[in-house]
Amino acid sequence: MAIREQLFVALDGHRGVAAADRLCEACVVLLDMDAVAISLIFDGVATGTLGSSDGPARMYDELQFTLGEGPCLDCVTQRAPVFVVDLADPDDRHWPAFGPALLAHHIGCVYAIPVVVAGEYVGALDLFRRKPGHLDGEYLSGAFIAAELAALPVLDLLDADLQAAAAEPNSNAWAEFNALCRSEVSQATGMLVAQLEVEPTEALIRLRAHAYATGRTATDVARDILARRLKLDAD
Amino acid sequence: MTNAPRETRVLDAVVSLVDSLLDDFDVVDLLTELTKRCTDLLDVAAAGFLLADPLQQLRLLAATSERARELELFQLQADEGPCVECYVTGRPVSIADVRAETDRWPQFASAAYEAGFASVHALPMRAAGLVLGALGLFGNRTGALTDADLLVGQTLTHIACVAILQELPPKPATVLSRLRATLANRVTVEQAKGFLCERLDVPVEEAFALMRTYAHHNREHLTDVARRLVTERQGRPTLLAVLTELAAPPE
Numbered sequence: 001m002a003i004r005e006q007l008f009v010a011l012d013g014h015r016g017v018a019a020a021d022r023l024c025e026a027c028v029v030l031l032d033m034d035a036v037a038i039s040l041i042f043d044g045v046a047t048g049t050l051g052s053s054d055g056p057a058r059m060y061d062e063l064q065f066t067l068g069e070g071p072c073l074d075c076v077t078q079r080a081p082v083f084v085v086d087l088a089d090p091d092d093r094h095w096p097a098f099g100p101a102l103l104a105h106h107i108g109c110v111y112a113i114p115v116v117v118a119g120e121y122v123g124a125l126d127l128f129r130r131k132p133g134h135l136d137g138e139y140l141s142g143a144f145i146a147a148e149l150a151a152l153p154v155l156d157l158l159d160a161d162l163q164a165a166a167a168e169p170n171s172n173a174w175a176e177f178n179a180l181c182r183s184e185v186s187q188a189t190g191m192l193v194a195q196l197e198v199e200p201t202e203a204l205i206r207l208r209a210h211a212y213a214t215g216r217t218a219t220d221v222a223r224d225i226l227a228r229r230l231k232l233d234a235d
Numbered sequence: 236m237t238n239a240p241r242e243t244r245v246l247d248a249v250v251s252l253v254d255s256l257l258d259d260f261d262v263v264d265l266l267t268e269l270t271k272r273c274t275d276l277l278d279v280a281a282a283g284f285l286l287a288d289p290l291q292q293l294r295l296l297a298a299t300s301e302r303a304r305e306l307e308l309f310q311l312q313a314d315e316g317p318c319v320e321c322y323v324t325g326r327p328v329s330i331a332d333v334r335a336e337t338d339r340w341p342q343f344a345s346a347a348y349e350a351g352f353a354s355v356h357a358l359p360m361r362a363a364g365l366v367l368g369a370l371g372l373f374g375n376r377t378g379a380l381t382d383a384d385l386l387v388g389q390t391l392t393h394i395a396c397v398a399i400l401q402e403l404p405p406k407p408a409t410v411l412s413r414l415r416a417t418l419a420n421r422v423t424v425e426q427a428k429g430f431l432c433e434r435l436d437v438p439v440e441e442a443f444a445l446m447r448t449y450a451h452h453n454r455e456h457l458t459d460v461a462r463r464l465v466t467e468r469q470g471r472p473t474l475l476a477v478l479t480e481l482a483a484p485p486e
Binding site for chain 1: 408
C-alpha cells in the first residue's frame with residue numbers, strides 16, 4: 001500500500017487528539033522518523049502540541065513553546081516549510097536554544113511543514129530524526145500529504161462544541177478530506193464569515209459541525225448555504 | 236483585435252501575460268486571465284486550471300466561469316476525465332466527441348454533454364520533472380485540437396507554471412510547498428467570493444469580478460484583497476464601501 005493510503009488508514013475511525021496521535025505514529029513508521037508531532041499556534045487559544053508519536057516526541061515538540069523558538073513557530077510566521085538537515089552544523093543559525101536542546105536528546109535534523117485550515121496557517125507537522133540528512137523522494141511527498149491530512153484532527157480540536165470529537169468508527173478521512181477541498185465549501189465558509197461575524201476557521205468549523213449533526217456531507221451543506229436554503233444561527 | 240489573424244492575437248496575449256510576470260502580480264488573478272485567453276485563442280467555450288494537491292488530487296484553481304455546472308465539470312475531474320488522464324500520463328489529451336467516452340468516464344462524459352459541451356481536452360502543466368496539474372478545455376463543437384492549437388495551449392500552460400513557481404528554484408520541495416501555498420490562496424479567494432455574495436447580495440460571478448476590478452484599480456494582489464475581506468475586521472467596512480460603490484456606480 002502506498003504511503004498516502006496508509007496515512008488515510010491511520011486516520012480512519014479516529015477523531016481529535018487520537019487521530020493526531022495515530023497520524024504521527026504512522027509518520028514515524030512510513031517516513032523513517034524517530035519522533036513526530038503536530039503543533040498549533042492559533043490566535044493564542046490553542047497553542048502547543050496537539051498530537052505526538054510518543055512521550056519523547058511530545059517533549060521535543062513542547063520544548064519549542066518553552067524556549068519561544070522552533071519549527072512550528074517558523075512555519076506559521078513564514079507560511080512555508082522549514083528544513084534543518086543538520087542541527088550540529090556550526091553554521092546553522094535557526095534556533096540558538098532549541099537546536100542544542102534537541103541535539104542533547106540526539107536529534108540530528110528537523111523538518112516542519114505547515115498545517116493549513118480554511119486558508120489559514122495554523123500549525124505544523126514536526127518531524128524529528130536522529131540521523132541528519134535530506135528528506136527525499138516518497139518520504140518528502142509523504143510528509144506533505146501527512147501535513148495536509150493533519151488539518152482534519154486540527155479541525156476536530158478547534159471545534160469548541162466537540163460535536164465531531166466523538167470517535168466515529170465509520171468516519172472516512174478520504175471522503176471528508178475531498179469534501180473540504182471543494183470550491184463550494186470555501187465559498188459557503190466566506191458567506192458564514194459575513195453572516196456570523198466569525199473568522200474563516202470558525203466558519204468552516206460551524207459548517208462542518210452542522211454537517212455532522214445532520215448526517216450530511218460538507219459539500220451538501222455548503223450548497224444549501226450558497227443557495228440561501230440554509231442559514232446557521234449565530235451563537 | 237478579435238478580427239486580427241490568430242498569430243497576432245497569440246503574440247498579443249503572450250506579450251501581455253509575460254509583461255504581468257515581470258511586474259508584481261497575483262497568481263489566482265493571472266491564471267483567471269489566462270483561462271479567458273484560452274477561450275479567445277483556442278475555439279473553446281470554457282477553460283480551467285486544475286492543480287494537484289499533495290495527495291495528487293486535482294483541485295480547481297482558476298476557471299473562465301462561475302456557473303455551477305461548469306465548476307462541477309472541473310471538480311468532477313478530481314476522479315475521472317481528460318485532466319486526470321493528462322495529469323497521470325503527463326501528455327495532452329484531446330477528445331473530439333465526448334459522447335464516445337461514456338464507457339471510459341461515465342460520470343464526467345455525461346455531465347459534460349449535458350452541460351452542452353461536445354469536445355474536451357487537457358494539456359499538462361509541468362516543471363522540475365513533475366506534472367503540477369492540467370489545463371482543461373471544453374468546446375461547443377466536436378473536433379480535436381490541431382497541432383497549432385496544442386502549441387498555443389501549451390504556451391499558455393507554460394506561462395501558468397512560471398507564474399505559480401515564480402522565482403523559486405524548481406526543486407521538488409519548493410515546488411510542493413508552492414503548490415500548497417497557491418491552493419491555500421485560492422481557498423481565501425473563494426471565501427471572499429462567498430463573503431461578498433452575502434454582503435452585497437450579488438451572484439458569485441459578480442463578486443469575483445468586483446474583487447478583481449478593485450485589485451487592478453488599486454494595484455493590489457487579488458489574494459490580499461480577499462484576505463482583508465475575510466480576516467481583517469477593522470479594514471473591512473472601508474473596503475466594503477468601495478466595493479459597494481463599484482457594484483452600483485453612482486449616477
